[in-house]
Amino acid sequence: MSEKPQSTMQDDLAAVVPNLRAFARSLCGNTHQADDLVQETLVKAWKNQSSFAPGSNLKAWLFTILRNTFLSERRKRKHEVEDLNGSLAEQLSVSGGQSGHMDLLDFAKAFEKLPPEQKEALILIGAEGFAYEEAALMCGCAVGTIKSRVNRARGKLCELMGVDGAADFGPELPLQDRARATWL
Amino acid sequence: MADKQRQSDKMPFDKMQIDRLSDTSNRCAKAPLPPEIQGVIGAKLRQIYGELLSEPLPRKFQSLLDELGKSDPKR
Numbered sequence: 001m002s003e004k005p006q007s008t009m010q011d012d013l014a015a016v017v018p019n020l021r022a023f024a025r026s027l028c029g030n031t032h033q034a035d036d037l038v039q040e041t042l043v044k045a046w047k048n049q050s051s052f053a054p055g056s057n058l059k060a061w062l063f064t065i066l067r068n069t070f071l072s073e074r075r076k077r078k079h080e081v082e083d084l085n086g087s088l089a090e091q092l093s094v095s096g097g098q099s100g101h102m103d104l105l106d107f108a109k110a111f112e113k114l115p116p117e118q119k120e121a122l123i124l125i126g127a128e129g130f131a132y133e134e135a136a137l138m139c140g141c142a143v144g145t146i147k148s149r150v151n152r153a154r155g156k157l158c159e160l161m162g163v164d165g166a167a168d169f170g171p172e173l174p175l176q177d178r179a180r181a182t183w184l
Numbered sequence: 185m186a187d188k189q190r191q192s193d194k195m196p197f198d199k200m201q202i203d204r205l206s207d208t209s210n211r212c213a214k215a216p217l218p219p220e221i222q223g224v225i226g227a228k229l230r231q232i233y234g235e236l237l238s239e240p241l242p243r244k245f246q247s248l249l250d251e252l253g254k255s256d257p258k259r
């Protein structure tokens with residue numbers, strides 16, 4: 001008559017899957033690779049759940065596992081040609097809807113050009129809302145390093161989009177302009 | 185300032201870079217950015233990330249978790 005503590009872990013893991021998937025996709029751009037990464041992360045987390053300190057931040061723990069898995073995969077795949085079909089911009093233009101406008105596609109395209117460590121820092125801080133200290137722990141670097149990566153990422157995005165002021169990020173473009181963006 | 189000066193003495197490319205960075209037409213390259221631009225970048229980022237987050241999940245993840253639930257984590 002065990003109390004099945006696993007079922008809680010299962011639920012907790014399930015709750016973070018959308019975040020893991022979004023993080024993985026912003027890191028590697030490729031949907032299939034991202035999904036593999038998430039699955040591998042879940043398996044590793046399950047097998048190593050005894051090393052997770054209850055009460056600490058599960059999302060941060062899982063993100064760290066995913067990140068480490070991504071880095072070791074990337075080292076292995078270094079010489080493979082990158083498949084750009086699953087890129088963030090491509091995904092946005094395919095999914096259409098609200099995000100189909102030029103403005104966001106440009107942004108996604110610019111984001112893809114950032115170095116991986118800057119993408120990572122920007123997502124952790126800007127999108128996931130982790131504290132700089134948490135992100136630094138997750139990435140195994142100094143708080144100042146995370147801060148400067150975020151700053152550089154913002155500056156680079158701005159530069160890539162040719163923005164000189166907030167107004168340049170203009171309103172949504174009309175539908176016909178989406179067509180121009182679909183080659184992405 | 186003195187550091188930059190010393191670098192540019194040694195490496196002309198660094199000098200060019202510094203000139204480029206201090207060009208007001210390219211002020212985005214300088215950090216930190218004005219708060220309103222940071223705000224817009226943050227909003228765009230969250231919008232894109234939000235789309236990824238709200239996408240329907242493939243069934244495979246739940247299947248995997250169900251599978252894991254049946255197994256002993258220690259093996």
